[in-house]
Amino acid sequence: MKLKSYFSGTVEAAMELARKELGEDALLVNARPATAETRHLGAYEVVFGSLGGSPPAMQAQPAPGGANRSAQDPVRKDLADMKREIERLSKCLSGARMFASPASEESDLCARLVANELDPMLAQAVAQGAPLDKFFEVDATLGRRGAGRAVIALVGPPGVGKTTTLVKLAARYGLASRKPAQIISADVFRIAAADQLRSLAAILGIGCDVVETPVALSQAIEEHRLKEYIFIDTPGLARNDMEDGMDLARMIASHPEIDTHLVLPASMKPADMARVIERYEIFQPKKLLFTRTDETVCFGALINEASRRELPISFLTNGQQIPDDVEPATKARLMEMIMGPAISASSAPPVRSAGAAA
DSSP states (O other), X not given: OEEEEEEESSHHHHHHHHHHHHOTTXXXXXXXXXXXXXXXXXXXXXXXXXXXXXXXXXXXXXXXXXXXXXXXXXHHHHHXXXXXXXXHHHHHHHHHGGGOOOHHHHHHHHHHHHHTTOOHHHHHHXXXXXXXXXXXXXXXXXXXXXXXXXXXXXXXXXXXSHHHHHHHHIIIIIITTTOOEEEEEOOOSSTTHHHHHHHXXXXXXXXXXXXXXXXXXXXXXXXXXXXXXXXXXXXXXXXXXXXXXXXHHHHHHHOSSEEEEEEEETTSOHHHHHHHHHHGGGGOOSEEEEXXXXXXXXXXXXXXXXXXXXXXXXXEEOSSOTTTSEEEOOHHHHXXXXXXXXXXXXXXXXXXXXXXXX
């Protein structure tokens, strides 16, 4: 993929220059104000990509004796991932062009979506008519499909609200449904973390166990096999703690009943969010759960990662109130957060409802 920057006084003018040179198949990669060093070229810099062949300098050359094979493997993987992403988006774009809006409206919508931190290629596809809800999925069910009960584990970095969210889910789906539920804490990293969870569980009238090892966690799950809901709290693992959590990650990833939700704050920077998700792949999460939606106005990163990782979004939380500040994720709600009420209503397929999207 070739990348080229275009400078102009407006984003729209730069986009026109790019399309004239690269054609209508050019993909918008980024749009940003020009830096102090390039301001003399224009107020804005718009980066476009072309799917034409790579220049010879970029083509991989065979290494003598295979000495550089290990260094080339990650590059090949990145290129393969990029190729799959481009092919997926190209299919959506090809179907969207017949419904394309006038150029000015298309550029304006694309710029607003990029400002909301939606991936530029997704933003371009949506601006050209592709439904936003085509790029991500939601799944607010608890438990793995086909399992006889719901065993839910929340994993994620420190301070993202796992424990509070766990209690909200336990109160809303365990207590409120009057079905037997159990909370298990595997968080022995934080001082007094288990005491806090025990206190909250006691207020709700839900049992709470504390386990110190992955083997003990597995045994506790089996001991409570008659409970219809089991909610598992896990320690918040920072980057330097991941090695300490490897055994727990393997146990959770391999357990046939555990429905693992990776908990992330909606206010996290997109680049940081991508790195955290990559680190937590060892847990093999099945869904993404976003907290702190009340602490940001930019929600594009939620869709970016759900689309890129092919993981559905399960729940959204927006405060500390138990059990009120949690809602099942729906496509209608997420589209409204990204595009605004008026735009999302006009863009959504008419046959779908918020309930059906959930």
